[in-house]
Amino acid sequence: MILVRYVLKELIAPFLASLFGITFLFVVDFLVKILDNVLSKGLPASTVLEIFVLNLAWMLSLSIPMAVLVSCLMSFGRMSGDQEITAVKAAGVSPLSLIRPVFVVGMLLSVLLMLFNNWVLPEANHRSVELMNAVSRKKPHVFIDAGKLITQFPDVQLWVSRIDPSSGTLYGIQVFEQEFKGPPRIVYADSASMEYVDNGATLMFKLRSGETHVVDADDPSNYFRIRFFAQDLALKNVDDRLERRSRSYRSDREMPIEMMLDVVHDADARYDTALIEAKERRLSTLHELRQRITLDTIVPPGVKSPYTVDDTSKVRRSLSRIRMSEMSVLRTTERLYNRMETEKKRSAQYLVEIHKKFSTSAACLVFILIGAPLGIMARKGGIGTGIIYSLAFFVIFWVCLIGGENLADRLIISPELAMWAPNIIIGAFGIFITIAMIRDRFSGDSKFFRAIRMVGHLFTFITKRFG
Incomplete structure (x- = not known):
């Protein structure tokens, strides 16, 4: 019992550290992609914080299984490197006795993560979408981005080729206004500026040097092309209040x-x-x-x-x-x-989403099945070893998961096989190295571990080079 408490205690600090580090990477990526535009548009700090908290749910659902693998590699690798595993073997205790309590804790963690993915994560995603829709109604220009078709405005679609980050001037404007009947009215402009009028109820675009193309709804043979030097485009009914509206539709x-x-x-x-x-x-x-x-x-x-x-x-x-x-x-x-x-x-x-909730939760057990024997046989600990070995298995798992999802959505393979194949592949490999650990067939300096380290270094280089 003392040995069990010791092993579990050794896992706590690496698990929390790796969980914080992996989640921090997700947060940084999220801040760069999403919150950069939101922060620059004058939203209150409480709204920005709520957006961050709601999106933290999906980050935790991904980072928890990863943290399990990293913590197992670090903890068991440190114990093996300090000859603690050797001392345990000399006392007649099998290394499986050290892995067994960790596996039990992993089962509990998998059940909790499955409940989290089923109850907390969908509701957080739903509220996040509702909040972003409310933000789009309050501050529609938050979502104006170069090279993307903007559909947040009522009855108007907008395309912007380039945005000046210092002045906020829009360049290469294309506006598609849908009338009640007939084809849309198309407006092209070289540049435009934006400002709110009517106490924030109207978003005014001041267009410069452009053309308006209109087709007569009653007689489609009549086509009008109107050139202008300056023209104002008013988008009314833009509510400056952050009004939440419930959505009955859920993805x-x-x-x-x-x-x-x-x-x-x-x-x-x-x-x-x-x-x-x-x-x-x-x-x-x-x-x-x-x-x-x-x-x-x-x-x-x-x-x-x-x-x-x-x-x-x-x-x-x-x-x-x-x-x-x-x-x-x-x-x-x-x-x-x-x-x-x-x-x-x-x-x-x-069905893919249903099985994904279970398979990603069960990944905690699969990663324990790999991380513990791999750390024992590697005979090295530390954050560097955990990251190098983990990268290879992370990429294999998520590539198989994403690829299987695409194949299942196209009806090439069944959803069950698509979502459980990563666990089956990595779990089979985990059983293999567990048997190898019991028989002492590999050491940390064997060709087997040199190949794993080489793959890990390759993924690290690719991540830094193209990430």
Whole structure:
């Protein structure tokens, strides 16, 4: 029992340190990509903090399994390097006795992470989307970014080629205004500036040197091209208050398992309905074709060869009607099978998210199965060893996970196999090195560990070079 407490105590500090470090990297990346625009647009500090806290949920769901692997590598590597593992073996205690309590704690952590991914993470994602929508209504220019189509404005879409970071001037403006009927009105401008008027209720664009292209809704043949030197574009009904509006719609990342299962059952029911309709349509069409062929026989009754001109015309008309019926059958069948494929993809998409919640939670156990024996056999500890060895397994796990998700969404492989394949692959490797640890087949200076270190250094170089 003393040995168990000692091992668990040794894991606490590396786990917390690695959890903080990995989460910090996610935070920095998030700040660079998202909050840079938000902070520069004058939002209150409380709103910025709320955005950060809500997005911290998905960061923790990713960083916790990673921290488990790093902490196992560091702790068991340090104990092996200080000959503590050797002393334990000399006392007649198997290294598996040291891994067993860690595995039990990992099971508890996996269950807690699964509950977190099912209850906390979807709600945090949902509230984050609601908050960002509220921010877009309060400060729509927050989301104006160069090289992206901006759709946050009501009935208006905006494209900006370049933004001057010092003055905020927009260059290469394209505005698409959708009227109640007819094609949109398109405005091109070389540059533009923005300001709020009417106490923040209207966002005014001051366009410079451009053209307006308009098509007459009543007579599409009338096309107008109007050049201007200066023109104002007012976007009204921009609420300067941060008004929260609840959203009834939730994406797959905003749903718990119970809600996603309802969507899967609905998609399966729609698929079965389309399949039955396709079979019924095919049978009824074949029966109709059989009757039509019987009625519109190619050789009319009582007519002898050779055919007359009227007989030949009747044959051609009969064949044309049959051909049109066949084309109608093909189009109807194609639409039905497209419906079936759509529902199948919708079901697979939500099944992927369901299994992902379980597989990423179970990754804690898989990483313990790898980290503990790998640290014992490597006979080296420290943050450097943990990072080098961990990078290779992190990349393998997440590449398999993301690649499997794409394949499952395209119905190439099943969602179950796509989400559990990374755990199966790395878990099988973990069992292999655990058996090797028991038999003392590898050492820290073997070719096996030199290859792992080489792969880790390669991933480190790629991350620094292209990250």
